Amino acid sequence: MHLISRRYKIFLIGNNVILIVLTLLCLLPVINVLTVSFSSSAAAGAGQVSVWPVDFTLKSYGFVLQSGQFIVSFWNSVIRVLIGVVLSTAITVLVAYPLSKESHLFPQRTVYAWLFVFTMLFSGGIIPSYLVIKQIHLLDSIW
Structure with missing residues (x-):
């Protein structure tokens, strides 16, 4: 028989309570938005909707689907996901394969690896990134 100490049982109970509370904190706003979307506008405007x-x-939903913008937006999302998955996978494979080789086969491996780590950890920030994207005319394009 496996003996579980009293302190470990207390930890498990406390851990479960904390995780349940955090789960509810994440789910309740989503549930509220769904509930408001299924309620009448009068009830939502009066603040009568909760759970x-x-x-x-x-x-x-009829109003949203009646407009053609929803279908266009959804299609753009699907296209972006498909292009993003294909390009990200291809680039990852093309970079990971040479980096997986030993140092005598790819002497600059460490330099390239540190360049990738550095750019993952430090970025220029959101405003410089926006300015670059604007300058190279990528705003309002799929790229």
Whole structure:
């Protein structure tokens, strides 16, 4: 029989309580947004909606789907995901293969590895990145 100490049981209970509270803190806002979307606009505007929908309706979803923008936006998201997965995988393979070789086969391996680590840890920031993207005319494009 496996003996579990009293302190370990207390730890497990406390750990589970903390994880449940953190899970609820993450899920409740999402549940609230869904509940508001399934409630009537009058009930949502009056602040009557909390966890369960009030005056259940699908009008908001009908409104969103009626406009062609939702389909265009969804299609753009699908295209970006597909292009991103293919390009990211290809670049990762092309970089990882030479970096996996031994030093005598690829003498500059350490330099390149540190360059990648440095750029992962330190970036120029969001404003310089925006300015670069704007300067090379990539705003409002899929790239």
